[in-house]
Amino acid sequence: MTESALAAAVRALMPRARRELAELVAFPSVADADLGLERECRAAAEWVAGALRAEGLTGVRLVDTPDGTASVYGELLGVPGAPTVLLYSHYDVQPELDAAAWDSPPFELTERDGRWYGRGAADCKGNILMHLTALRALRETTGALPVNLKVIVEGSEEQGTGGLEQYARANPDLLRADVIVIGDVGNFAAGQPTTTASLRGACDVFVEVRTLAGNLHSGQFGGAAPDALAALIRILDSLYDERGGTVVKGLPCDQTWTGLEYSDEQFRADAKVLDGVQLIGGGKVADRLWARPSVTVLGIDVPPVLGAAGSVQAATRAKLCLRVPPGMDVHAAQRTLMTHLESVAPYGVQVTVTPGASGSPFSAETSGPAFEALGSAMREAFGVDLAVSGMGGSIPLCSALRELYPDTEIVLFGVEEPTTQIHAVNESVDPLELERMTLGEALFLRDYAAGWGK
Incomplete structure (x- = not known):
């Protein structure tokens, strides 16, 4: 198998990824109990479970968590001598906010100016499709996955109610793995592969x-x-x-933040700050966002x-x-x-x-075999070196996973670059970014398995 074959497989799978992302975006899966969308959330969970079964995962089931929502779990084990990788994402989304402010229906995936618009298109249903497409590309080019696999897709991450964290603490073997991939972040800029090392x-x-x-x-x-x-x-x-x-x-x-810098000019462009309006606070942008x-x-x-x-x-x-x-x-x-x-x-x-x-803050290690494999994989996928940045947002599950599995590497990457406008109106994903991140994940799984135990 050559890398060009893997890249070609990812590219050929992108039309399917778009169709399936449209199906998944159509569920207004907001997990706020006051909104009465429990059926939509359950339907989204069932969609994810069906997609995992179609990829041959076993033991696929909806896990009812203590906060009243459901996470989706599946696994594909039995590869002798291979590491176990856990892939994480979530299917619940933020409310659409002002539906009239959207340029297209929030729960209808719409292509416009080269981007795919819809609530959850990036956060985090786009990352679910990143995982699925990477697995498909690997199996199409090699016939099998190179790793033992676990997948968990949460149903209440946006609400911060901690259902999956509580369930994981009560069932500590469920999510145990050699490396955990958190697919719920994004690149510092489109075209710049990035792993997130710090979460508020x-x-x-x-x-x-x-x-x-x-x-x-x-x-x-x-x-x-x-x-x-x-x-x-x-x-x-x-x-x-x-x-x-x-x-x-x-x-x-x-x-103060020591690491990747974030210029005022780039932040103004990413945040779409209006002309004449000043940024708030003092110090560097990275200080204010990440430290x-x-x-x-x-x-x-x-x-x-x-x-x-x-x-x-x-x-x-x-x-x-x-x-x-x-x-x-x-x-x-x-x-x-x-x-x-x-x-x-x-x-x-x-x-x-x-x-x-x-939810507690989190710091990831930036050394170890998974980090090294991720760096080489993203360099091949994007043609530039992997960057390490912070993120001002929160993923409460990360801290729970660190406590449960202190020796497990946790790496964070995904499709949510700054122009996706997650949590805002007109959320979108760049299909080229989705394609490149998918290729990067597929290469990472291949390279991590190849280097295991050496």
Whole structure:
């Protein structure tokens, strides 16, 4: 078998990958129980299970996890003397947000300007197709997989409810492997193969403010009656300095990143920052994204402008997300944020602060046989050296896997380069990036197996 044959096999499989990605994107598999999409999530899980069975995996089943969702597991073992590789991804997705803001239906894969658009096209259904297509290409060119294989596809990663982590801790042999591939990240830039070595942890906090028994006429009472919404705005403003950087009393926010640089110009382009709008915070972009904590206001319960009444608000609440870098305990940081919110409440308003879901930060090793095999594989697939970067997002399962299997290498890569706009409207995947990452994964599995035990 030559590499050109493997590359040709991946290329020939791309039309199938597009068809199947369209099928998978069509499921609005948002795992938020309040949205009532359990049937859609189950259907997406069944689709994944069917795809694994079609590839010859055995023991394929839906694993019901303690958070009420289902993960999909399958395996293909029995290769003597070969390492065991676990491939991870997730089929649940973020809500579509404002469906009217999408340029095409969010749950209908649409090709436009050379990209494939749809919720989950990159995060993380595109990575599921990366795994499936890499396995198919290997089997078509060699007749068999060179490794013992396990696959786990999570059903609630975006919700951070920890169902799979809890299940894995209760069943520690299920996900045991020599190397774990986390397919839920992406390249630093399109065309630049990248492995992620650092993930921030995340925790949610809810803050509710109450001031009155009920809303009041803003003319008759406004100016003296305490406005809950105005109080909440003041509380939230205390979380940022004059440059917009995160400041939480008792939480260090001045750490620095040593490694791959992220220029202001590239970040502005990747984030689509509007002309004239400044970046927030101080220090290098990489410091702010990968080495320091940050607080984001995810939502506020307020009356919409359309139909708003002339009244003083009696109660309101907000949901915050605190991202914390490696080296910081996520639970301690969550408590610190809660204490801060309680301490800055103005003019005696009633404040209730409650914790939400949380996941710990993670650091990956950048040495060992898997890392070496990944570097050579991606160099062959892309023609440039593998980069090592951080990521500001969170994958809570990684920390649980590190605790369960301290001697197992964990490598992170995927199709979610910055222009995919994950978690935003008009999410998309670049099919060329999907093809190259698929080839890189196939080469990695081949090369890792070839070097095993040497």
